Amino acid sequence: MYHLNDIQSTVQQTADAIAAALKIEVEIADADLIRVAGTGKYKSRLGSPMNDGFVYRHVMKTGVSVIIDNPGHNELCQPCPSRGKCLEYAEVAIPIRADDQIIGVIGLVSFNEEQTKRLMDNKQSLLLFLEKMAELLVGKVVENQQTHESELLSSQLLTVLNLLHDGILLINAQQQVTHYNTLAAKLMDIDEKQEPVLYQLLDDKRLWFAVERGEPFSGPIQGKRVATQLYCDVVPIKNNGVIEGAVISVKDIKQIKKLVKEATVSEIETHFSQIIGDSPKMKALKAMALHVAPSQATLLIQGESGTGKELLARAIHQSSKRKGHAFIAINCGAIPENLLESELFGYEEGSFTGARRGGKLGKFELAHNGTIFLDEIGDMPLHLQVKILRVLQERRVERVGGTRSIPLDVRILAATHRDLDALVKTGEFREDLFYRLNVIPLTIPPLRDRLEDVPVLVQFYLDYYATVTDRSVSGITQETIDILAAYPWPGNVRELGNVVEYCVTMVAGGEITADILPQRIKSVLIPQAQNSSLNLKLLEREAIMKALTLVDIEGHKDDAAKLLGISRATLYRKIKDYQIGETKTFS
Numbered sequence: 001m002y003h004l005n006d007i008q009s010t011v012q013q014t015a016d017a018i019a020a021a022l023k024i025e026v027e028i029a030d031a032d033l034i035r036v037a038g039t040g041k042y043k044s045r046l047g048s049p050m051n052d053g054f055v056y057r058h059v060m061k062t063g064v065s066v067i068i069d070n071p072g073h074n075e076l077c078q079p080c081p082s083r084g085k086c087l088e089y090a091e092v093a094i095p096i097r098a099d100d101q102i103i104g105v106i107g108l109v110s111f112n113e114e115q116t117k118r119l120m121d122n123k124q125s126l127l128l129f130l131e132k133m134a135e136l137l138v139g140k141v142v143e144n145q146q147t148h149e150s151e152l153l154s155s156q157l158l159t160v161l162n163l164l165h166d167g168i169l170l171i172n173a174q175q176q177v178t179h180y181n182t183l184a185a186k187l188m189d190i191d192e193k194q195e196p197v198l199y200q201l202l203d204d205k206r207l208w209f210a211v212e213r214g215e216p217f218s219g220p221i222q223g224k225r226v227a228t229q230l231y232c233d234v235v236p237i238k239n240n241g242v243i244e245g246a247v248i249s250v251k252d253i254k255q256i257k258k259l260v261k262e263a264t265v266s267e268i269e270t271h272f273s274q275i276i277g278d279s280p281k282m283k284a285l286k287a288m289a290l291h292v293a294p295s296q297a298t299l300l301i302q303g304e305s306g307t308g309k310e311l312l313a314r315a316i317h318q319s320s321k322r323k324g325h326a327f328i329a330i331n332c333g334a335i336p337e338n339l340l341e342s343e344l345f346g347y348e349e350g351s352f353t354g355a356r357r358g359g360k361l362g363k364f365e366l367a368h369n370g371t372i373f374l375d376e377i378g379d380m381p382l383h384l385q386v387k388i389l390r391v392l393q394e395r396r397v398e399r400v401g402g403t404r405s406i407p408l409d410v411r412i413l414a415a416t417h418r419d420l421d422a423l424v425k426t427g428e429f430r431e432d433l434f435y436r437l438n439v440i441p442l443t444i445p446p447l448r449d450r451l452e453d454v455p456v457l458v459q460f461y462l463d464y465y466a467t468v469t470d471r472s473v474s475g476i477t478q479e480t481i482d483i484l485a486a487y488p489w490p491g492n493v494r495e496l497g498n499v500v501e502y503c504v505t506m507v508a509g510g511e512i513t514a515d516i517l518p519q520r521i522k523s524v525l526i527p528q529a530q531n532s533s534l535n536l537k538l539l540e541r542e543a544i545m546k547a548l549t550l551v552d553i554e555g556h557k558d559d560a561a562k563l564l565g566i567s568r569a570t571l572y573r574k575i576k577d578y579q580i581g582e583t584k585t586f587s
């Protein structure tokens, strides 16, 4: 809806102009019959409602112009309380029409014979003249409304732009900056008194050409007035195929790096104290790992799946001077071969179909100053093994499709559950890379070779799952622990954690007893459960394990047999019967 009052001074000027031309009094009312402008005696009554405006009300309602030469006697004057006392000689009223609405009335009033004669003699040209004046007012009020709407849109747009976390520039087809948000002003040092042109802010022809040709562009650009490197994304604006300009989003590259760092520095700090296990083998491993952690050495962690290779790698990272930087883990066996290269080394824009605009950082670059954990390195394809070797030797990476070689400061920790030695022999793993990685080998023994760690791990997981699942568990029976300590744990600590989680979930409060254990665990020993010798066997098994632990070093089973008071042959048989770990270790 248009309001004449919004252009009051124009309306008044129009009333004055009509009055001067016709030498007659003029008043102009809005749609609510409030006097917006007036001349002569009406000038002092602006803003007041025209209660007696029966003629004007009729014009508003019908949209038809009215000429009254007999005020007081005309039928439109019938309801007027001033009828009979009316000072007016004649009256002309025409509607002001905008689109389909009538937004006001222009009224001419004569107060003497001479004015009346002028009105009546030139009725047609007078009406035409007034209609033109009404059109003029409508043109002004529409223009005013459009200006207001576009100013509102601009200020809404600017408010939205200022909410964004990127600097934003709106560019027109002449490369002039028409709008920018506060962050853009800060990032590019835009002076608010000037209307900058793109080339005065961002110093790169590739960007200017992209805007000029209406093409998208992404990449690092040097600021012109600032020393900062800025990352820019250009999105062209086209209207019916015509280039109208572009929107450019701008980020501070330092800020992006900071965010990447925040996102990649692990929130889960892992310390050696979180690696549970007091068996002599674990103690020796932890001591060795703690010793080498602060060094820059590349480490190869070997061990079966679920033995805690990543846990150990995280603890090593946390105990090194790199702990404030990223720990980036990548499972080389879990990523399809065709994607692994770009995941590790990143790629440049346009290096292959489907490559993201602006390219992509690889895991090596993300780990800059920190540690990269290459899990399942044994699954790495040979052609990538060459690239890894180059990174290790030159401490630089080259992105896929790139020509630059980027310097890097990354410590590599690799891990595998496979026998790399054997892979080297079959030609599946490069010997030179193996020796390069295997500078300091760390081998985590499988859980079945350190079953004495089982009770403490069980307790650790009981506490953990009781807390995270919010279930109260009063304890676990000795018989259950004995069964767990006799199971060979092919899935190692991960499997044990899952079993305890299962028990905590199933027990519904109270104590965990043997019958709650998953069937596969029970079935290792339970066939003998009805047999009264179950506990005796368990005791015997434990005694053998203790004796083996005391002598500890393989090859001294004679001593263990002596301790137990049995022959060497019997000891070997019982080790086999009770499935006490004799599996190959990697050291």
Ligand SMILES: Nc1ncnc2c1ncn2[C@@H]1O[C@H](COP(=O)(O)OP(=O)(O)OP(=O)(O)O)[C@@H](O)[C@H]1O
Pocket: 274, 275, 276, 277, 303, 304, 305, 306, 307, 308, 309, 310, 311, 312, 375, 417, 493, 494, 497
């Ligand atoms: N000694 C330990 N103390 C506490 N938790 C452990 C221990 N060893 C392993 N875990 C836990 O077991 C789970 C498996 O560990 P992790 O992922 O480090 O093993 P992994 O050897 O890297 O396995 P994979 O080779 O399958 O990737 C994790 O939840 C880890 O926290």
